[in-house]
Amino acid sequence: MELNDSSLPQIRRILSWVLKNKYSDFYRKKYKGKVIPSKIKTVNDFKKIPFLEREDLVSASPFDKIFTSFNFIKGVTATSGTTGKGPLVTFLPERMSMFEGKRVSASYLGTKNKIIELGIKYYLLIKPPFSINNSILENRSPFAVIADPDNFTASAEIASRLRIEAIHTTPTILYFFTPYLKKKYDLKKIKFIQFGGELCSNEKLMLFKRTFPNSYITNRYVASEGPVITWQCEYLAQKNLQLQHLLPGTIAECLDTLTGEEVARGDVGELVYTILYPDVFVPIRYRTGDYVIFKEEKCKCKKPYPIFEALGKIGYDSIAIQGTKLLISDILDAIKKTKGLVNDFKAHVHERIRGGRIYYIVEVQLIPKDKKNLKNLLFKEKIRDKMEKNLYISSSLTYKDLVDKDVFLPLKVEFMEKLPHEPKRRYFTAHY
Numbered sequence: 001m002e003l004n005d006s007s008l009p010q011i012r013r014i015l016s017w018v019l020k021n022k023y024s025d026f027y028r029k030k031y032k033g034k035v036i037p038s039k040i041k042t043v044n045d046f047k048k049i050p051f052l053e054r055e056d057l058v059s060a061s062p063f064d065k066i067f068t069s070f071n072f073i074k075g076v077t078a079t080s081g082t083t084g085k086g087p088l089v090t091f092l093p094e095r096m097s098m099f100e101g102k103r104v105s106a107s108y109l110g111t112k113n114k115i116i117e118l119g120i121k122y123y124l125l126i127k128p129p130f131s132i133n134n135s136i137l138e139n140r141s142p143f144a145v146i147a148d149p150d151n152f153t154a155s156a157e158i159a160s161r162l163r164i165e166a167i168h169t170t171p172t173i174l175y176f177f178t179p180y181l182k183k184k185y186d187l188k189k190i191k192f193i194q195f196g197g198e199l200c201s202n203e204k205l206m207l208f209k210r211t212f213p214n215s216y217i218t219n220r221y222v223a224s225e226g227p228v229i230t231w232q233c234e235y236l237a238q239k240n241l242q243l244q245h246l247l248p249g250t251i252a253e254c255l256d257t258l259t260g261e262e263v264a265r266g267d268v269g270e271l272v273y274t275i276l277y278p279d280v281f282v283p284i285r286y287r288t289g290d291y292v293i294f295k296e297e298k299c300k301c302k303k304p305y306p307i308f309e310a311l312g313k314i315g316y317d318s319i320a321i322q323g324t325k326l327l328i329s330d331i332l333d334a335i336k337k338t339k340g341l342v343n344d345f346k347a348h349v350h351e352r353i354r355g356g357r358i359y360y361i362v363e364v365q366l367i368p369k370d371k372k373n374l375k376n377l378l379f380k381e382k383i384r385d386k387m388e389k390n391l392y393i394s395s396s397l398t399y400k401d402l403v404d405k406d407v408f409l410p411l412k413v414e415f416m417e418k419l420p421h422e423p424k425r426r427y428f429t430a431h432y
């Protein structure tokens with residue numbers, strides 16, 4: 001739903017609901033009397049409401065974020081907490097959302113119908129242990145069995161004995177689980193794959209389509225902090241797993257987080273969303289850290305829901321790739337050792353498929369000190385070489401060593417006159 005004057009009454013209603021809430025004083029504490037619902041009269045007033053940051057959610061107790069009676073709660077999810085800020089634990093109702101004007105269970109948002117259509121009986125859940133929501137387990141059709149992502153051998157054995165037809169997992173787990181499953185089971189029998197928890201790059205999608213030729217594959221961008229806000233129709237699932245419909249009952253802002261201004265339609269911005277209906281937890285102006293592009297196009301499914309493409313998280317100071325850890329400070333060190341460059345850069349990590357395997361490639365956008373070198377290919381090659389040798393991924397291994405060990409593809413260097421305008425100066429963008 002677009003933010004305009006017609007959304008203001010709903011905004012005032014939900015603000016009153018959270019601020020007068022008898023179960024939680026989360027927003028009363030956060031806003032400290034500075035947000036008064038009746039005074040939100042224009043879109044600009046709404047835009048002055050402070051963002052809800054992930055930090056706010058992590059630092060509050062899970063029990064302080066419950067806005068309803070405990071009877072509504074059907075599950076709990078948590079992140080693993082590996083980002084250093086600790087796990088984010090969230091209580092959830094049965095995952096509900098607004099769809100066709102009604103509140104419906106998230107499992108019905110397209111995927112449930114598909115599961116019925118395909119006649120699936122046995123469904124394998126192989127997900128990080130904290131992300132399996134209790135409400136999934138109540139689902140008796142199909143039967144869901146929980147596999148262990150830390151024990152692929154046993155999980156593949158169980159999958160084969162149960163003759164599973166569907167898998168719910170993350171793209172990363174499936175990528176590593178596939179060789180085990182292949183040994184025990186005919187992959188052609190898998191008819192349905194649902195991803196969650198992370199994005200699936202088109203590179204990976206193409207690989208999965210080849211590996212599971214008879215499977216319908218879908219991904220849903222789910223912000224696990226509150227109600228489900230997106231849905232992937234059949235057309236979007238076929239086209240690109242990053243494309244999602246934004247469901248009604250949600251206001252999305254697509255912001256340049258440096259200026260706080262709305263970006264132009266078609267430009268990249270951070271997804272900031274607000275839920276307009278009461279729920280166990282109601283995110284208001286929640287900064288997801290996810291970068292998206294809202295599309296102009298209408299979908300073939302003819303539903304009126306806007307379409308956005310999820311591009312992933314940006315702003316990482318470090319990024320873990322197949323057991324290695326790349327730090328933004330390491331890139332800066334390599335730049336400093338490599339003469340002739342301005343100490344500012346942007347780093348990207350991409351996935352590439354080569355011979356059925358996923359490789360990673362790091363791309364660095366750099367500014368040569370001398371403008372004359374912008375188009376100097378020889379200079380660029382020299383810089384690339386030096387960067388590879390000076391970029392330490394661990395205390396003893398350089399990027400170059402990992403290229404030689406077949407973990408990374410050669411470093412990519414792009415020279416620019418100035419860096420694209422984006423929220424932070426130095427950080428990674430993960431394009432997968």
Ligand SMILES: [Zn+2]
Binds near residue numbers: 233235245299303
């Ligand atoms: Zn659609």
